[in-house]
Amino acid sequence: MKIRTICLLLSLLAAVSAFGQTALFKGIVTDSVSGEPLPYASVQLESTGKGAMTDADGRFSFTASKKRAVLEVSYLGYDTKKVRVEPGKSGNLHVRLVPSGIALEEVIVKPKRERYRRRDNPAVAFVRKVIDARDGNDPRNRDYFSYDRYERIVFALNDYVPKKRADGKTGKFDFVADFVDTLEVGTTILPVSEKEKLEHVYWRKSPKSEKRVVVGAKSSGVDEVFSRDGVQQFLNEAFKEVDIFQNNIPLFLQRFVSPLSTIGPAFYKYYLLDTLQVEGKPVVDLGFVPFNSESFGFTGHLFVPLDSTYFVRRAILNVPKDINLNFVSGMTIEQTFERAADGTRIITKDDIRINFKIIEKSNGFYTQRLNAYSHHSFDPPSEERARVFSENAPVIVADDAYKKGNDFWEASRPDELKKKNPNSVEKLMAKFRSVPVFYFVEKAVSILVSGYIPTDKNPEKNKFDLGPMNSTINGNAIEGARFRVGGGTTPVFNKHWFFEGYAAYGTRDKKMKYDALVEYSFNPRKDFRLEYPMHSLRFEYMYDINKLGQNYMYTSKDNVMLAIRRKKDTRATYLRRAELTYTREHYNGISYGAVVRNFREYATPYAEFNRIGADGSLSPVGRYDMTELELKFRYGRNERFYQTRTQRVPITYDALIFNLSHTMARKGLLGSSFNYHRTELGVQKRFWFSAFGYADLIAKAGKVWSKVPYPLLIIPNANLTYTIQPEAYTNMNAMEFINDEYMSWDLTYYLNGNLFNRIPLIKKLKWREVFCFRGLWGHLTDKNNPMKNGEGLYAFPAGSGTMGRAPYMEVSVGIENIFKFLRLDYVWRLNYLDNPDIQRRGVRATMRLSF
Numbered sequence: 001m002k003i004r005t006i007c008l009l010l011s012l013l014a015a016v017s018a019f020g021q022t023a024l025f026k027g028i029v030t031d032s033v034s035g036e037p038l039p040y041a042s043v044q045l046e047s048t049g050k051g052a053m054t055d056a057d058g059r060f061s062f063t064a065s066k067k068r069a070v071l072e073v074s075y076l077g078y079d080t081k082k083v084r085v086e087p088g089k090s091g092n093l094h095v096r097l098v099p100s101g102i103a104l105e106e107v108i109v110k111p112k113r114e115r116y117r118r119r120d121n122p123a124v125a126f127v128r129k130v131i132d133a134r135d136g137n138d139p140r141n142r143d144y145f146s147y148d149r150y151e152r153i154v155f156a157l158n159d160y161v162p163k164k165r166a167d168g169k170t171g172k173f174d175f176v177a178d179f180v181d182t183l184e185v186g187t188t189i190l191p192v193s194e195k196e197k198l199e200h201v202y203w204r205k206s207p208k209s210e211k212r213v214v215v216g217a218k219s220s221g222v223d224e225v226f227s228r229d230g231v232q233q234f235l236n237e238a239f240k241e242v243d244i245f246q247n248n249i250p251l252f253l254q255r256f257v258s259p260l261s262t263i264g265p266a267f268y269k270y271y272l273l274d275t276l277q278v279e280g281k282p283v284v285d286l287g288f289v290p291f292n293s294e295s296f297g298f299t300g301h302l303f304v305p306l307d308s309t310y311f312v313r314r315a316i317l318n319v320p321k322d323i324n325l326n327f328v329s330g331m332t333i334e335q336t337f338e339r340a341a342d343g344t345r346i347i348t349k350d351d352i353r354i355n356f357k358i359i360e361k362s363n364g365f366y367t368q369r370l371n372a373y374s375h376h377s378f379d380p381p382s383e384e385r386a387r388v389f390s391e392n393a394p395v396i397v398a399d400d401a402y403k404k405g406n407d408f409w410e411a412s413r414p415d416e417l418k419k420k421n422p423n424s425v426e427k428l429m430a431k432f433r434s435v436p437v438f439y440f441v442e443k444a445v446s447i448l449v450s451g452y453i454p455t456d457k458n459p460e461k462n463k464f465d466l467g468p469m470n471s472t473i474n475g476n477a478i479e480g481a482r483f484r485v486g487g488g489t490t491p492v493f494n495k496h497w498f499f500e501g502y503a504a505y506g507t508r509d510k511k512m513k514y515d516a517l518v519e520y521s522f523n524p525r526k527d528f529r530l531e532y533p534m535h536s537l538r539f540e541y542m543y544d545i546n547k548l549g550q551n552y553m554y555t556s557k558d559n560v561m562l563a564i565r566r567k568k569d570t571r572a573t574y575l576r577r578a579e580l581t582y583t584r585e586h587y588n589g590i591s592y593g594a595v596v597r598n599f600r601e602y603a604t605p606y607a608e609f610n611r612i613g614a615d616g617s618l619s620p621v622g623r624y625d626m627t628e629l630e631l632k633f634r635y636g637r638n639e640r641f642y643q644t645r646t647q648r649v650p651i652t653y654d655a656l657i658f659n660l661s662h663t664m665a666r667k668g669l670l671g672s673s674f675n676y677h678r679t680e681l682g683v684q685k686r687f688w689f690s691a692f693g694y695a696d697l698i699a700k701a702g703k704v705w706s707k708v709p710y711p712l713l714i715i716p717n718a719n720l721t722y723t724i725q726p727e728a729y730t731n732m733n734a735m736e737f738i739n740d741e742y743m744s745w746d747l748t749y750y751l752n753g754n755l756f757n758r759i760p761l762i763k764k765l766k767w768r769e770v771f772c773f774r775g776l777w778g779h780l781t782d783k784n785n786p787m788k789n790g791e792g793l794y795a796f797p798a799g800s801g802t803m804g805r806a807p808y809m810e811v812s813v814g815i816e817n818i819f820k821f822l823r824l825d826y827v828w829r830l831n832y833l834d835n836p837d838i839q840r841r842g843v844r845a846t847m848r849l850s851f
Helices: 003-014 122-133 174-179 228-238 383-390 406-412 425-433 436-450
Strands: 025-031 042-045 051-053 059-062 070-075 078-084 093-097 103-107 144-157 188-204 209-221 248-251 254-257 268-278 281-290 299-305 314-318 328-339 345-356 365-377 395-397 464-466 473-476 480-489 497-506 512-521 535-547 572-585 590-602 609-612 618-621 623-635 641-643 648-650 657-665 676-688 694-704 741-750 768-779 808-818 822-829 841-847
Touching: 025 042, 025 070, 051 059, 070 093, 078 093, 122 268, 122 281, 122 299, 174 188, 174 425, 188 383, 188 406, 188 425, 209 383, 209 406, 209 425, 228 641, 425 436, 768 822
Parallel strands: 025 093, 209 395
Antiparallel strands: 025 059, 042 051, 042 070, 070 078, 103 268, 144 188, 144 365, 188 209, 248 254, 268 281, 281 299, 299 314, 314 328, 328 345, 345 365, 464 480, 473 480, 480 497, 497 512, 512 535, 535 572, 572 590, 590 623, 609 618, 623 657, 641 648, 657 676, 676 694, 694 741, 741 768, 768 808, 808 822, 822 841
16 A cells, blocks of 8 residues: 555544543563563453553553552463452563463473574474474365355454543544444454455365355445455455465565474474363474564464374464564464364464554554354365356355345354444444544545545446546646646446546647547446456547656656656657557456557657658658557466556566567558567566565566667666656666667565664664666667668667667665655666766655555
8 A cells, every 4th residue: 555545544544533541550461481472462450441452562551540459461362361469569560371271281491591403402303293294184185175264354443442521522423432342352442444254165176276255245444435346455465364384474465484384493493382281182382483583474382282193273373573564563363273084174263463553652453354264065066066166257256245234244253253342333434424524534535545536425326537636737848837637437327338538738838638538348347447357448549748768657657746857858759649459358367458559650859750861861750650450468367456447556466477469560551651560578576585585577578570760669668757666777868778679677676674684773673675686688780770771760869879788787775664664775877877968876765655
């Protein structure tokens, strides 16, 4: 999510926040065996509900208006403990909690200062056997596997106590007190977003396939200002189902090293803490903690029976207090497993509870994502249910999934999620929206998040949106100040037909630009024209400025943030273009399309078309025409993105992305001025290195096979702004190099703080290192070089040239996570340093919120 989105969401929450008085008892809560502090344990005065939660170091401190002699201390996965406190002697308490449901038989006491060894360590030998056994009891080794999964995600204001007005008068938000809920540990919360889902999951080993049928789903809360499907995609990635039996655990869009990873013995310290009794059987409490507490690993416990199966019955995972993870001030994951008769592992619960803090001194947010699993089966599905494997979509949503009533959800919820407060978030939001100040704040946030202004207050009646608003005003060296107004229809107008367009005007060139688009979608759209998967036919006609060598592929060309530039962007022409485009996307990641394109490009004083004659003379040309056919193919299986109205924002870059295109034209056909053939291909992939960060690689290659003037050749993307833009060269000038064949790379390595975490003073800042190496090898063949075979070609504009044998290269060293959102890079240009009017080095920045 972008920083402005989260800030705006926080402002929306601020409209409902009220602060009560928190009740001096002081001390620390720890694990009774490992001594690890327990963050965000509940510490309350018995029978009063007053108290506090421990901080990230397991410490608590509070005062109460009414003294009590007994403290109740509770924590997920541990037995609640009552501690008697003498009045006036409440400081420096040390409360030790014991894992719940376990009878302690034997404790192995470790010295405070240890010399940990992996060699000849029985705990390491034991965990290696657990790791060796992990794949053998995987349920997906069976031919078929099915189960039901109930998921509930709740976001709430943490430790919430409504505060009454001092003057005794009623307030606009007094009704909030009716919606406060209480966790099983006694902490009060105010739920502000809740999502529930029930789905049937079907697995088939051969041919390999997994299908999910959503039979019920509901969602309500303050995050309704975002795209429903987009939010669900984000949550599916940020709060993935945790599989501790894999090497890496995807969580918060990061990769954590699993305690059962094959590299676990090199990453974790393991301890055989206790011999315990669980359900009358001896169980080993295997504790673990990463060697480096700032790295992406866990502390916790694995409970393994003392038999030859090495079967994990239960797992409790916590994040270390010093971990370099943003906004997460405490997290506990609890999983439970059952063993089938043949030894197959069956998960019954996957429970994640998190405390988020945007601002350190605030109470923050409580989040729970609970998956409860039931009705496991290894039998082949019935003929009717087996039909699900013939569906193209990996997730099939029942027609009435979002229409389920309260009776359905009461019957579907696990017992532990039966609400103490019957009032729902849906009712709370209705109350909020009845207050004018909240209503208008929510609408303002919605506009700023989406970028569009609806023309009807009722979303179910809104047929047209104005926008995008971030493109209303911009500027460049040719147009001067650029003003733009536009909009488009919504699926309420028609689920198949869509109309969009804009008009723009420049105060310096005094030209009107415009764009008109009509699209027919063969699939009915729910929220956006660009919804995945697309199957559409589109016609577009436009007239606008065409900036040569500046193609910002990850943002709108009119984004106001691109208006500030390090260099004048005068390399531009005017372009009139008509396109007919067919696009087809499939759930397996394959997509393809065809574009018939007719365009006319006009010369400007900044990019002249001076044709070279047989005798070397130059004759000005005002324009040229082309009619092209472009064929496109793309593969992007398991790609994840947040869908907006105008673009798809990648959530992760884990998927392998492959692109191939070929463009062709024939001279004289439909007015084409030249024969033309151009081929391009590209590959994109993120590579995870477990505890050592990850790298993003974007590689491309292309060739123009025909003899054509320079506007139709390959002009590398030059980044003339002070922002960090992937696939754009930071210190290259626009049209500095012109090629007809090229290979390029953009390699960025994120170390996730692995270096800074080892520097005592720096590690507190939680900065993270970023290294980038970009380059482009380009070549201009003789047939397209005006200096060698110039007849019929256009002379290159002043300042444009070709590359030598060496590729253009630049490197950068950066720091991200500054103030948790800012990234600063220092960029060096490595070669072609004698070219005129270049920038050899510079500082670039971008804003990105990440965990």
